[in-house]
Every structure is written in C-alpha cells, then in structure tokens.
Amino acid sequence: MATQSSHNQWYPVALISELKSDKPLARTILGEDIVVWRSGHKICAWKDLCIHRGVRLSLGTVCNNRIRCAYHGWEYNSKGQCELIPAHPNLKIPTKARASAIYRTHEYAGLIWVNLSEEPKTFPKLDQFSDNNYRVVPGGPYEIDAAAPRVVENFLDLSHVPILHDGSIGDSNFAEMSDYTIEDRPEGFFATDIRYYQPDPDGSGSSGDVWYDFGILAPFTVYFVKHIGSRQGAEKFVLMFAVRPESADKSWAYMVPAYNYAADLTEQQINEFHSYIFGQDRPVVESQRPELLPMDLSKELHLRSDQMTLRYRRYLKAIDMDFGVS
Numbered sequence: 001m002a003t004q005s006s007h008n009q010w011y012p013v014a015l016i017s018e019l020k021s022d023k024p025l026a027r028t029i030l031g032e033d034i035v036v037w038r039s040g041h042k043i044c045a046w047k048d049l050c051i052h053r054g055v056r057l058s059l060g061t062v063c064n065n066r067i068r069c070a071y072h073g074w075e076y077n078s079k080g081q082c083e084l085i086p087a088h089p090n091l092k093i094p095t096k097a098r099a100s101a102i103y104r105t106h107e108y109a110g111l112i113w114v115n116l117s118e119e120p121k122t123f124p125k126l127d128q129f130s131d132n133n134y135r136v137v138p139g140g141p142y143e144i145d146a147a148a149p150r151v152v153e154n155f156l157d158l159s160h161v162p163i164l165h166d167g168s169i170g171d172s173n174f175a176e177m178s179d180y181t182i183e184d185r186p187e188g189f190f191a192t193d194i195r196y197y198q199p200d201p202d203g204s205g206s207s208g209d210v211w212y213d214f215g216i217l218a219p220f221t222v223y224f225v226k227h228i229g230s231r232q233g234a235e236k237f238v239l240m241f242a243v244r245p246e247s248a249d250k251s252w253a254y255m256v257p258a259y260n261y262a263a264d265l266t267e268q269q270i271n272e273f274h275s276y277i278f279g280q281d282r283p284v285v286e287s288q289r290p291e292l293l294p295m296d297l298s299k300e301l302h303l304r305s306d307q308m309t310l311r312y313r314r315y316l317k318a319i320d321m322d323f324g325v326s
C-alpha cells in the first residue's frame with residue numbers, strides 16, 4: 001500500500017501528443033489502474049473502472065466529449081456522471097452511475113501528469129521550460145523492469161557515466177571523479193560543479209569539459225543542467241527525468257530535454273540518442289539486487305564518488321518513502 005510520501009506526488013502518464021481525441025489510454029500508478037482521456041480541451045484521469053460491471057473504461061471509446069464503456073455502452077461526461085444507458089434510453093439515470101474516482105491532471109513540459117491524492121504536493125517545475133530561449137523536446141516513455149528509486153538513483157549516479165557510457169556521454173580514460181558540492185534545498189538537495197570530460201558535449205564533434213548541476217523536484221522527478229565550454233558556459237542543456245512507478249518492479253521514465261542551442265537537431269535525433277543511452281542503463285538497473293533500494297546504508301558500499309546517490313537515499317529516508325525501497 002502506497003503511503004503519502006509517494007501517493008501525493010505528481011507522475012507523468014503520457015506525452016500530450018500520445019493522447020488522441022477518440023481513444024482513452026490505460027495507465028497504472030503505484031498499482032492503481034487509471035484511464036486517461038480527452039474531453040474537448042479537458043484531460044480526465046479516473047479509476048479505470050465502469051461502475052456497472054467493473055469493466056475497464058480504457059477499453060472504450062471517446063465521442064461527443066464523453067467516454068463510452070465498451071461493454072454495454074454507458075457514456076460518462078467529463079465530470080464523471082453517466083449520461084446515457086443504451087439499454088434504458090428513457091431511464092432517469094441514477095446519480096450513483098458515475099466515475100468511482102476522479103484524479104487531478106496537469107499538462108506541463110509536453111507531458112500529462114496525474115496526482116492520485118486529495119492533498120497534492122507542489123507541482124515540479126523548471127524555469128527553463130518557460131524560457132523562450134530553450135527548446136523543449138519531451139521524450140519517452142522508457143519502460144524498465146525496476147523499482148522507481150533504483151531508476152532515479154541511476155540518473156543521479158555520476159561515476160558510472162564514463163564507464164557504462166564510454167564513447168557517448170563519457171570517456172573511460174577520464175573516469176576519476178573530482179569533488180563537488182551538495183547543498184540542502186527545501187525540495188531536497190542540489191549538487192553543483194560536477195565536472196566531466198565528454199567526447200562530444202554539444203554535438204559539434206569536439207571533446208571538452210562540461211559542468212553539471214543536479215537537483216531534485218520530487219522523489220521520482222529529478223534534473224540536471226549541463227554547462228558546456230565553461231562553468232558559466234552560454235550553451236546549456238537541461239534534462240528533466242520523471243519516473244512513473246507502475247508497481248514495485250516496473251517503472252516508466254520520461255526525459256524532457258531543453259536546449260538553448262542545437263536548433264538543427266531534430267526531435268527524432270534527440271529521442272534516438274536518449275533511447276540509446278537509456279538502453280545502456282536498462283539491463284544494468286534491471287539486474288540490481290535487491291530490487292528495492294536499500295535504506296539500510298550498510299547493505300551496499302558507498303564511496304566519496306557516490307555522495308549524491310547516498311544523499312538521495314538519505315532524502316528518501318527523511319521523507320519516509322516506503323515505495324520501491326527496502
């Protein structure tokens with residue numbers, strides 16, 4: 001059973017472009033099956049269940065701004081109320097004939113987000129996504145058979161980059177990690193001045209140093225800002241990494257990069273590159289044992305180069321996370 005620490009967070013359920021006007025989507029968050037559908041400009045997310053005989057509403061269709069159950073054709077409006085029962089067209093429809101749970105939705109950074117809670121946490125936002133100098137290119141989802149905290153921790157794991165991603169975003173000849181600073185922030189923590197040598201940091205073909213900052217927006221939504229050329233480099237690349245925990249052993253990751261350069265890169269090139277990098281991470285993260293991220297720090301070995309992932313575990317412990325951890 002999910003506790004508040006995971007239950008009241010916002011989770012990405014789809015790219016906005018994935019949700020068509022006539023077809024609902026089936027998604028699962030923390031074991032809860034939901035249907036996501038579009039009624040005109042409004043995006044609805046409900047418990048994926050028709051009150052009549054418990055069929056999944058996501059098997060149905062959308063027409064006239066209503067969702068229509070595939071089994072007996074009951075039609076529900078965007079407020080969740082049933083407005084048509086084909087077997088009894090003249091019946092006064094019982095008020096109980098309505099969606100059994102309606103959740104909050106939000107569109108942001110090219111993604112549809114859902115919150116299962118009555119008391120939602122602050123929505124995770126990044127300044128660059130509302131800055132016209134940045135191009136935002138939402139991508140994903142990337143399916144992975146692993147617990148969300150393991151998946152997020154991999155994004156925050158710095159010393160694997162030159163090894164696992166040798167030749168793309170890292171170089172194994174430059175694997176030594178220099179020190180960096182981590183400070184507390186109200187939303188978690190923020191790490192600065194993480195220096196890497198990269199074979200091709202900006203896609204121009206020439207190698208060089210880059211500086212990263214990493215931050216937390218929510219337990220399973222994190223980001224980095226990459227400064228290219230110098231610590232204050234004018235070229236910046238921001239990447240939000242947001243994970244939807246489907247169950248304790250399955251997650252879906254979305255990557256939303258924003259660039260203030262590389263206008264010539266196509267969305268397809270960007271998404272293919274991220275798929276390639278995630279494809280290198282996937283088998284490694286899926287192999288990790290125990291599957292659930294250990295909160296007992298003595299279960300694994302932590303070195304100085306692991307200080308950010310260690311900090312992430314402490315943060316999860318501090319907020320009483322009990323989903324995907326052991």
Ligand code: FES
Nearest residue numbers: 050052053069072
């Ligand atoms: S189960 Fe949905 S209309 Fe009967």
Ligand SMILES: [Fe+2]
Nearest residue numbers: 154164165281
């Ligand atoms: Fe990686």
